[in-house]
Amino acid sequence: MSLGKKLRLGRLFAHPSGRLCAVAADHFAGYQDGLPEGLRDLPHTIAALVEGRPDALTLHKGAAIHCGGLLAGKVPLIVQSIAGRPDDSADEHLALPQDALRLGADAFAIAAFVRGATEAAHLRRVADLVRQAEEWAMPVILHIYPRRFLPDGKVEIVHTPEDIAWTLRCGVELGVDVIKTPYTGDPQSFGQLVEECPAPVVAAGGPKAATLRQALELAEGVVQSGAAGLTVGRNVWGFPDIPAAVRAFRAVMHEGKSALAALQQEGLQDG
Numbered sequence: 001m002s003l004g005k006k007l008r009l010g011r012l013f014a015h016p017s018g019r020l021c022a023v024a025a026d027h028f029a030g031y032q033d034g035l036p037e038g039l040r041d042l043p044h045t046i047a048a049l050v051e052g053r054p055d056a057l058t059l060h061k062g063a064a065i066h067c068g069g070l071l072a073g074k075v076p077l078i079v080q081s082i083a084g085r086p087d088d089s090a091d092e093h094l095a096l097p098q099d100a101l102r103l104g105a106d107a108f109a110i111a112a113f114v115r116g117a118t119e120a121a122h123l124r125r126v127a128d129l130v131r132q133a134e135e136w137a138m139p140v141i142l143h144i145y146p147r148r149f150l151p152d153g154k155v156e157i158v159h160t161p162e163d164i165a166w167t168l169r170c171g172v173e174l175g176v177d178v179i180k181t182p183y184t185g186d187p188q189s190f191g192q193l194v195e196e197c198p199a200p201v202v203a204a205g206g207p208k209a210a211t212l213r214q215a216l217e218l219a220e221g222v223v224q225s226g227a228a229g230l231t232v233g234r235n236v237w238g239f240p241d242i243p244a245a246v247r248a249f250r251a252v253m254h255e256g257k258s259a260l261a262a263l264q265q266e267g268l269q270d271g
Contacts, residue, residue: 004137008106009177011076012056012139013200013228020178020202020229021253023049023236023246024058026080026109029090038237045237046070052246056106058141058231061095064103072104078141079103081129082111086147087155088118093125097133097140107178108133111143114170115163116155126174142176143204157182159206161189168197180204180231187224194227205232212239212248213270216259219252229253244268 013020025046027039038045046067049057057071058078071077079100084091093110100108110129112122126142133140146163147155159182171179176199183203184190194201203222209215215235222230230253236245244266251262263270 002137005139005177008137009139011106012078015055015254017254017256018228019223019253020055020231021250022056022058022078022202022229022231023052023054024080024205024231024233025049025063025237026058026060027233028060029083029085036234036238038234038239038242043067043070045242048242049237049246050075052236052243053250054236054246055229058109061099061103064105068103076106077104078107078109079105080109080111080143082109082143084111084113086113086145086157088113088116091118091122093129097129097136097138100138101136105138107139107141109141109143109180110176111145112170113145113147114167115147115158116149123170123174126176130175139177141178141180141202142171142174143180144171145182145204159184161193164190165193165196168193168199168201172197172199178202178228182206183218183222183225185221187221190221190227191225194225200228202229202231203227205230205235208234208238211270212245212268213259213263216248216252216262219249220259223253223256241266241268 056076081093081095097108144167145157148158167181178200180202239245248262248266251257
């Protein structure tokens with residue numbers, strides 16, 4: 001691994017716990033029919049996220065251009081390159097590794113969906129972008145999701161251990177630096193997959209939980225699994241007190257606190 005890549009990854013995984021506690025606000029193409037409240041005012045939301053001090057923040061290139069100054073000197077940036085949906089009704093790459101470099105990012109994110117007829121095309125694009133990123137010593141974080149095609153034409157993200165094992169194998173074969181993938185739902189099955197994977201595995205925060213406590217309990221399981229970290233989106237900016245939610249996740253991921261203890265530390269309600 002080149003020195004440039006080591007330095008950038010070192011900034012992302014800088015906490016003494018060795019784990020990454022990151023936040024994503026790269027939910028662009030997936031919300032074409034109405035933005036959630038937490039994403040409508042991006043400058044406000046990003047400022048609130050930065051106040052909570054996540055280990056990194058993932059944004060699309062345009063959001064980074066317009067709001068990235070709020071991160072400067074405070075939170076590392078990860079640039080998301082893909083605007084896609086699980087059903088492939090949107091599937092485009094909007095940024096290149098050199099864009100991430102120019103924006104001062106510490107990593108380049110690529111989203112991909114596996115299972116189904118377009119699986120190979122997703123993997124080929126990841127391989128092409130990994131090759132380009134290597135020229136710039138830019139770490140690649142692969143956001144990879146297995147999907148199920150339902151009889152009614154809908155597509156859903158799945159979390160079975162067998163499917164997650166496949167996402168991890170794909171990430172390894174593509175040569176990415178970090179693999180972000182859905183959590184299986186229990187630390188035992190996820191832990192076995194993490195142990196068998198030669199690349200660092202970061203769990204995705206998952207769908208919006210009914211309560212912040214439930215979301216933090218997922219983070220507890222991720223810590224128990226031995227994974228390299230967690231990246232949360234709607235389960236942070238989807239709650240009213242965004243800075244406190246970030247700090248609560250940090251308490252679980254970095255300090256090993258329980259979900260309840262993290263909530264109490266921030267003066268938050270169980271719900």
